[in-house]
Amino acid sequence: MxxxxxxxxxxxxxxxxxxxxxxxxxxxxxxxxxxxxxxxxxxxxxxxxxxxxxxxxxxxxxxxxxxxxxxxxxxxxxxxxxxxxxxxxxxxxxxxxxxxxxxxxxxxxxxxxxxxxxxxxxxxxxxxxxxxxxxxxxxxxxxxxxxxxxxxxxxxxxxxxxxxxxxxxxxxxxxxxxxxxxxxxxxxxxxxxxxxxxxxxxxxxxxxxxxxxxxxxxxxxxxxxxxxxxxxxxxxxxxxxxxxxxxxxxxxxxxxxxxxxxxxxxxxDGEGASKVIEANIYGAKNIDEARLAAKAIVTSPLFKSAVFGGDPNWGRIVSAIGYSGADVSADTVTIAIANKQDEVDLVKDGEILAFEGTDNLLRAEKIMLGEEVIVNVDLNKGDGEATAWGCDLSYDYVKINAEYTT
Amino acid sequence: MxxxxxxxxxxxxxxxxxxxxxxxxxxxxxxxxxxxxxxxxxxxxxxxxxxxxxxxxxxxxxxxxxxxxxxxxxxxxxxxxxxxxxxxxxxxxxxxxxxxxxxxxxxxxxxxxxxxxxxxxxxxxxxxxxxxxxxxxxxxxxxxxxxxxxxxxxxxxxxxxxxxxxxxxxxxxxxxxxxxxxxxxxxxxxxxxxxxxxxxxxxxxxxxxxxxxxxxxxxxxxxxxxxxxxxxxxxxxxxxxxxxxxxxxxxxxxxxxxxxxxxxxxxxDGEGASKVIEANIYGAKNIDEARLAAKAIVTSPLFKSAVFGGDPNWGRIVSAIGYSGADVSADTVTIAIANKQDEVDLVKDGEILAFEGTDNLLRAEKIMLGEEVIVNVDLNKGDGEATAWGCDLSYDYVKINAEYTT
Known part of the structure; x- marks a missing residue:
């Protein structure tokens, strides 16, 4: 130690x-x-x-x-x-x-x-x-x-x-x-x-x-x-x-x-936060791109809302890394959702494993309902790694910030 | 015509x-x-x-x-x-x-x-x-x-x-x-x-x-x-x-x-929107910077929440244009809030006119309570102009997006 x-x-x-x-x-x-x-x-x-x-x-x-x-x-x-x-x-x-x-x-x-x-x-x-x-x-x-x-x-x-x-x-x-x-x-x-x-x-x-x-x-x-x-x-x-x-x-x-x-x-303790999101990016072209992609996930209002609602709408992860500025290809990416007890692959080397009705999607939903949601993404483009942390977007965020000075 | x-x-x-x-x-x-x-x-x-x-x-x-x-x-x-x-x-x-x-x-x-x-x-x-x-x-x-x-x-x-x-x-x-x-x-x-x-x-x-x-x-x-x-x-x-x-x-x-x-x-008709925000930037160094600043205002979750709550928290406009990437100086900027009936200066050439208890802040609050909030900013840096539109961030945005696929 x-x-x-x-x-x-x-x-x-x-x-x-x-x-x-x-x-x-x-x-x-x-x-x-x-x-x-x-x-x-x-x-x-x-x-x-x-x-x-x-x-x-x-x-x-x-x-x-x-x-x-x-x-x-x-x-x-x-x-x-x-x-x-x-x-x-x-x-x-x-x-x-x-x-x-x-x-x-x-x-x-x-x-x-x-x-x-x-x-x-x-x-x-x-x-x-x-x-x-x-x-x-x-x-x-x-x-x-x-x-x-x-x-x-x-x-x-x-x-x-x-x-x-x-x-x-x-x-x-x-x-x-x-x-x-x-x-x-x-x-x-x-x-x-x-x-x-x-x-x-x-x-x-x-x-x-x-x-x-x-x-x-x-x-x-x-x-x-x-x-x-x-x-x-x-x-x-x-x-x-x-x-x-x-x-x-x-x-x-x-x-x-x-x-x-x-x-x-x-x-x-983020405003209105009820859950913590951790986004780990692996295999980015370089560390800067890894940071961009990791931050895009924890910034996306849509993904943050999905986490709040416990909705395994992982398409929003795809969308966020897609516009992050990092090099991303639909046919190489691997995406998993995890917590301390479980990790489930949603997309593996570009192949979707979490369609409607699959066991993977059900397990992902269970993880999304918890207080900590970990997103692991491997871009398969290089050696860049980064981690970002964020929280969900909740009713309380809006309430706190709608009434801040008044 | x-x-x-x-x-x-x-x-x-x-x-x-x-x-x-x-x-x-x-x-x-x-x-x-x-x-x-x-x-x-x-x-x-x-x-x-x-x-x-x-x-x-x-x-x-x-x-x-x-x-x-x-x-x-x-x-x-x-x-x-x-x-x-x-x-x-x-x-x-x-x-x-x-x-x-x-x-x-x-x-x-x-x-x-x-x-x-x-x-x-x-x-x-x-x-x-x-x-x-x-x-x-x-x-x-x-x-x-x-x-x-x-x-x-x-x-x-x-x-x-x-x-x-x-x-x-x-x-x-x-x-x-x-x-x-x-x-x-x-x-x-x-x-x-x-x-x-x-x-x-x-x-x-x-x-x-x-x-x-x-x-x-x-x-x-x-x-x-x-x-x-x-x-x-x-x-x-x-x-x-x-x-x-x-x-x-x-x-x-x-x-x-x-x-x-x-x-x-x-x-x-934005998800959960109850109000429309129009951000007009004048006097930016160039049109690209004007676009950055205009979009930063209508993107800021904090300003969008303030508009939802009718809170004249114009410091959030300052903060947003400050991180937008556009050239901004605290001592040259002019900021006004308007609707179709009224326009009130909050900051004029860097001087604050809307401190607590001022008539300007009261008028700004009235405008913020309406359905259309126009933000006019003159950066006094050049000729760049741009307009961006957005909506407020409401409870319903969170609700709609927390429950989208489920």
């Missing part, structure tokens, strides 16, 4: 303090991890929120000591006022926690195009500053505070045994429920390790992990303006994660596991 | 016979327009249905005398059997109507991945062959027969006055309700003019019209395997539409009007 799961979220990391509080639809979380090396990945949306613009500049310098996050208002499309609001909050955090302004990252999630209610946010913030701690309930409070339409707080913590036998910890909290896709969705994720790792390596490790996790989940196909995933290394363990210029492979594997775990928790 | 609307759908065209019938979920329509020059546009999905493969070859020769359409089964992903079934149907049509096999187009819509129930289809077909006529009810019966989840039959007919004063007619029927987007969606459209026009000009005119109409509508973002839009010119009027190598501009304008009219009828 190169890593094991721990309870307690961010609280497993030494030299870290965290807290969170909510008041009505507004929440604040603060993570203090002094003198951390850091890097982050952000949304690729061309309209980005003020805190993304602000925090990009902070992170470029490679050092973050505290993160201030608010939910309820995205501080997006708020012009100069938005940047000024970021600066006011940073000034507040700096004064309260005695941290240099240049080492404070800021992050927001919530409604776009509304001014920040600074008085409300600072009111909640004052409670958070006074309750910073390093107990499991502190991490949980932070994970709770950053939720918007999320129903459950999401966190994950691991202890990793590096290749040289030394141990480091890594832990993260995340929020995200709608607007998840195609790149990072509306998600905020804050991950801390107690290992030693310069920001350029953090950047490399994080990008690789994000491409296999946060960038492979879809709730609805919308992409947010505020997405941020920040990884900090606070050196509390004194253990080097990078040796001779190489990131320890066990750490990389654990980071990817943690990111995938957080990502899967997001789709499971 | 260069054209006027007529009643009667395809029946307004001389030398044309049409009929349709349904039996349970299966329908058949036949259009006989002998010795027509023809061209068509098809789905760009890489998995295409057997009738698309078959009909592409027929249309390449530029001549179509009859179209046989069935609903209820898409004859897609049916391998060699699917092509054989097309051939059987063409043989039947050829024998019944005494038309050369090479001039018969075939089209299917319905469930993907199920073998064609040929006995049922030929049973319905026999009724259709015996009832071919040229009365308004015959066209309506055909428009009805090709429906799947459509609620209303869709047809349009125009009389066009060409630039030289001569008159031609143009008429079409269409079906399409879900899987509409991004290119042609699940739609079948059969258009006939009584003018004289060689297939290469038909191809040119149809492509231009389809790009402004069928290729600019979105119900759900899924793209079908069976889309076909066929335009036939049967020369019954003896009037040339092409003179000195130029397509008469009045005809082109009328054809575009007809295609847009049929396209809008499709989104209005």
């Amino acid at each position: 190169i890593f094991k799961e721990l309870d307690g979220g961010l609280s497993v990391i030494d030299n870290l303090k965290v807290a969170g509080a909510k008041e009505g639809k507004y929440g604040v979380a603060v993570i203090v991890s002094e003198n951390s090396d850091a890097s982050a990945v952000f949304t690729s949306n061309k309209i980005v929120a003020a805190p993304v613009i602000y925090t990009k500049k902070v992170v470029e310098k490679g050092k973050v000591s505290a993160v201030f996050v608010n939910s309820g208002n995205a501080n997006c499309f708020t012009g100069n006022q938005g940047i000024e609001d970021c600066e006011s909050l940073v000034e507040l955090v700096s004064k309260e926690l005695n941290i240099p302004k240049g080492e404070i990252a800021i992050s927001s999630t919530g409604v776009i195009g509304r001014k920040m209610p600074l008085d409300v946010i600072t009111g909640v913030a004052s409670k958070v500053f006074s309750s910073l701690g390093n107990k499991p309930e502190d991490s949980l409070a932070a994970a709770n505070a950053i939720m918007t339409t999320d129903k459950i707080p999401k966190q994950c913590a691991l202890e990793v045994t590096l290749t040289n036998g030394e141990k480091v910890k890594i832990a993260g909290i995340t929020k995200g429920s709608g607007m998840i896709a195609p790149n990072m969705g509306t998600m905020l994720s804050f991950i801390v390790t107690d290992g030693v790792m310069e920001s350029k390596y953090i950047n490399k490790a994080l990008k690789k992990a994000a491409n296999k996790s946060f960038n492979m989940i879809v709730v609805d196909g919308d992409e947010s303006t505020n997405d941020t995933c920040l990884l900090m290394a606070n050196k509390a363990s004194g253990v080097n994660i990078v040796n001779d210029g190489e990131i320890d492979p066990n750490f990389q594997e654990a980071l990817e596991y943690l990111c995938i775990d957080l990502a899967k928790k997001m789709v499971k | 260069i054209f006027k609307e007529l009643d009667g759908g395809l029946s307004v065209i001389d030398n044309l016979k049409v009929a349709g019938a349904k039996e349970g979920k299966y329908g058949v329509a036949v259009i006989v327009s002998e010795n027509s020059d023809a061209s068509a546009v098809f789905t760009s999905n890489k998995i295409v249905a057997a009738p698309v493969i078959y009909t592409k070859k027929v249309v390449e020769k530029g001549k179509v005398s009859a179209v046989f359409v069935n609903s209820g089964n898409a004859n897609c992903f049916t391998g060699n059997q699917g092509i054989e079934d097309c051939e059987s149907l063409v043989e039947l049509v050829s024998k019944e109507l005494n038309i050369p096999k090479g001039e018969i187009a075939i089209s299917s819509t319905g469930v993907i991945g199920r073998k064609m129930p040929l006995d049922v289809i030929t049973g319905v077909a026999s009724k259709v062959f015996s009832s071919l006529g040229n009365k308004p009810e015959d066209s309506l019966a055909a428009a009805n027969a090709i429906m799947t989840t459509d609620k209303i039959p869709k047809q349009c007919a125009l009389e066009v006055t060409l630039t030289n004063g001569e008159k031609v007619k143009i008429a079409g029927i269409t079906k399409g309700s879900g899987m509409i987007a991004p290119n042609m969606g699940t739609m079948l459209s059969f258009i006939v003019t009584d003018g004289v026009m060689e297939s290469k000009y038909i191809n040119k005119a149809l492509k231009k019209a389809a790009n402004k109409s069928f290729n600019m509508i979105v119900v759900d973002g899924d793209e079908s395997t069976n889309d076909t839009c066929l335009l036939m010119a049967n020369k019954a009027s003896g009037v040339n539409i092409v003179n000195d190598g130029e397509i008469d501009p009045n005809f082109q304008e009328a054809l575009e009007y007809l295609c847009i009219d049929l396209a809008k009828k499709m989104v209005k």
Whole structure:
């Protein structure tokens, strides 16, 4: 075992303090991890929120000591006022926690195009500053505070045994429920390790992990303006994660596991979601095409509706991979539907095995009625492989998003 | 007036016979327009249905005398059997109507991945062959027969006055309700003019019209395997539409009007749709970027849900154009929401006018509650303009698609 799961979220990391509080639809979380090396990945949306613009500049310098996050208002499309609001909050955090302004990252999630209610946010913030701690309930409070339409707080913590036998910890909290896709969705994720790792390596490790996790989940196909995933290394363990210029492979594997775990928790808690879809593509021409095909399946509103209804309408898988942009031929493709107990071939090397009335279609229907639907597709075109995760499209998705601001 | 609307759908065209019938979920329509020059546009999905493969070859020769359409089964992903079934149907049509096999187009819509129930289809077909006529009810019966989840039959007919004063007619029927987007969606459209026009000009005119109409509508973002839009010119009027190598501009304008009219009828009848969304983009860098931005708005599940709920959550418009791929800047964009009675600026040259509690937001909410929501966006980047149409995302969309095959 190169890593094991721990309870307690961010609280497993030494030299870290965290807290969170909510008041009505507004929440604040603060993570203090002094003198951390850091890097982050952000949304690729061309309209980005003020805190993304602000925090990009902070992170470029490679050092973050505290993160201030608010939910309820995205501080997006708020012009100069938005940047000024970021600066006011940073000034507040700096004064309260005695941290240099240049080492404070800021992050927001919530409604776009509304001014920040600074008085409300600072009111909640004052409670958070006074309750910073390093107990499991502190991490949980932070994970709770950053939720918007999320129903459950999401966190994950691991202890990793590096290749040289030394141990480091890594832990993260995340929020995200709608607007998840195609790149990072509306998600905020804050991950801390107690290992030693310069920001350029953090950047490399994080990008690789994000491409296999946060960038492979879809709730609805919308992409947010505020997405941020920040990884900090606070050196509390004194253990080097990078040796001779190489990131320890066990750490990389654990980071990817943690990111995938957080990502899967997001789709499971997707707006209105009642089921999780996993799409595995094998045999694509290359990895990029595999990613396209995997994401097309978990994005298709028609397939997502079919999963909601438990309808084994696998023609919609065919249709989705057909328009995905990946190279697909009707006479080579193999498609199976599975869950943990069963796997049934629907199409084998282009030959249909699940016509009306067949046993295969009945078994597929049984799988489709379950809470987890796995789609395995072999395109038989090359070596490209990828996995994407998504959720079904339900009445509740529509209900939640028809009534969001009103 | 260069054209006027007529009643009667395809029946307004001389030398044309049409009929349709349904039996349970299966329908058949036949259009006989002998010795027509023809061209068509098809789905760009890489998995295409057997009738698309078959009909592409027929249309390449530029001549179509009859179209046989069935609903209820898409004859897609049916391998060699699917092509054989097309051939059987063409043989039947050829024998019944005494038309050369090479001039018969075939089209299917319905469930993907199920073998064609040929006995049922030929049973319905026999009724259709015996009832071919040229009365308004015959066209309506055909428009009805090709429906799947459509609620209303869709047809349009125009009389066009060409630039030289001569008159031609143009008429079409269409079906399409879900899987509409991004290119042609699940739609079948059969258009006939009584003018004289060689297939290469038909191809040119149809492509231009389809790009402004069928290729600019979105119900759900899924793209079908069976889309076909066929335009036939049967020369019954003896009037040339092409003179000195130029397509008469009045005809082109009328054809575009007809295609847009049929396209809008499709989104209005989109699965579960209760409202129509029109997105107009101005000032894009170029027309391609305008098309991307316009389609992103009518595709966004979040904005579509907001329209369903009458929620003026215009941040979702910002987010959608931001990830559309078009060049967008927060400080230059102007966004307005409108209906036929009112237009209200939400953002003007980057400045927000619709904060909480403003009169603008209240007026926007009133517009969002109506049955038609128009979004006008000026990107202030160039001269590119485009319009896209879509519908809201409702509980009924989910219901219809959760229960489609079961």
